[in-house]
Amino acid sequence: MAGELVSPTPALRGSARRTAALRLLRRRLIQAVPLMLGVVIINFCLIQMAPGSFLELMTAENQVSDPATVALLRKTYGLDDPVWMQLLKYIWALLHFDFGFSYRQNMPVIQAIWIHLPATVLLMVSSIALAVSIGVAAGVVASMKVRTFWDSLVSIAAMFFYAAPSFWLGIMMIVLFSVKLGWLPVGGMMKIGGASSGTWAGVLDILRHLILPTLALGLFYAAIYTRVMRSSMLEVAQLDFVRTARAKGLSRNKVTIHHVLRNALLPVVTILGVQMGTVLAGSVVIESVFSWPGVGSLLFDSVSSRNYPVVLSIMVLGSLVVIAANIAVDLIYMWLDPRIEIR
């Protein structure tokens, strides 16, 4: 029809959206470079400020008191250089993917982390999956049964898991399910002397060990997502297009799933990205409680033993994971909400 305003942005088709996503990815990756540099510098300085050095602990543990040996070690580890020089050397090494050497494991740091990584990835992925699925489902149920018994039940449960510290929850679950009821293992990732992880029995064994730490870590986030999802669902349900959908003769369930849910998911996705770092931090605590052999346990041990190369590397890699997760969230967000184009 003549005279009508033509839309300023033509419809974005599949390929156009893909290009937009790639452009976003490139921008985010470029932005990540100065961010990572900042992370490295700040973490390096923090560790320099911390009392004690791994050399003291190392020499004490091995009962080395010969000044000549200590001086040799200081020289080997570059501790006689000025701090800024040590930092530059560290950055230079990082640029060559050299994360240093861990005296405690007697292997390169990257190898020590690599060994512990699968356990942590498994725990994080299962916890986030649990948190998102429970949170979204409970939030939807509470919003559909708003101001009923079910809504109150969900709210009370969410309050409880939100308020309960995860280490306490973990210990309580160990007491109940492992010690009293004997249903699940107390800790660790595999039964000692059990089936190897390559077999079905081994996989089942790992899954049994995974249940409690996943619950302890995931339920806190499930509680947050439940509350966010509930209020987001209720908010979206008030919007005009939901009334339009009902005027089309769609059933309440169809309206909820096709129209309300997808719009209501957006805030959950946002906080998911922001919280990736705290999930990682939370896994340090949970891994210690459950003796889960992951990066968190490694970090905890390394801090106690002043094994700074490992501590620094875990922090740097952790930041990388958080940055990557946030890029993923941006892409998911773009896919969920077509209104978001490139910023």
Place this chain on the structure above:
Amino acid sequence: MSGQALPLEITDLRTTLFTRRGEMKAVDGLSLSVGAGETVALVGESGCGKSLSALSVMRLLPDPPARIVGGQVKLNGRDIVPLPEEAMLGIRGKEIGMIFQDPISSLNPVTTVEKQIVEVLMTHTELGRGQARVRAHELLELVGMPDAARRLDAYPHQLSGGMCQRVVIAMAIACSPSVLIADEPTTALDVTVQAQVLALLKKLQADAGMAMIFITHDLGVVAETADRVVVMYAGRKVEEASVDELFENPLHPYTVGLIGATPTPGAERAERLADIPGMVPPLNALPQGCAFAPRCKRVMDRCLTEKPALTVPGPGRLVACFAAQGG
């Protein structure tokens, strides 16, 4: 009236808001009928019960607080007020189509135009997805969407307000309803686009012989579209007349006020628009007598104590006013 049932016949509809501050009679005994191919305009200030009347007909009232407490809404002869929700699902979008005020927010922002039209077709017709998509394209062309094929893939934020309203109209008429309710369909649009949308609605209505309820507070739009006009005030019908008679000889002082408050192009600049003093009274504090009495220029003692009933001052006319009846 012949044996053929009217597309829409509302009798003594009562919709009440149950709130903490008490019960409010938002729609208080509204009767209204619309014939095939006829347009009845529902006119009044904000809060007079126009939109709640429309939502009552759709049975889409926000419950709580609003509920239909009495009356009949006959759709092609069948009273739909007592129907269960499942039966209403087959009526909404199929027998009654509805168009809303703000077209952009009336569409789901994260779904394409095509999916939103296909959805209504697949809910009410036997069409498969492929056929429904073809039909969606046809519907967009029918409502005059420029470059329709390309717009199917568009999201609402990529369209102008006028184009969004065309999409909403396409969804409303997709299943050829016998009744179309348009709730202020042009209020949020630019004036030029308003005229296009009005022309489109008139054309679609004439082609399909739909009965149309047109809710508006804009008397200019009323003059352009309506055959008959129902003026509402505080939940009640205060006057009904054909559009020509209403503008030539308004009887209710409220109608006179509304017409006086509408600017006319030919009028002298210096001439001030007449406004209606005061505001619509809150529904939980209606005066004992006529609800308009506190703002009325022709108020009499009787108006303060007695509610005027609808009377027939001439053929096809109704008015609820003591003054208009000559005391």
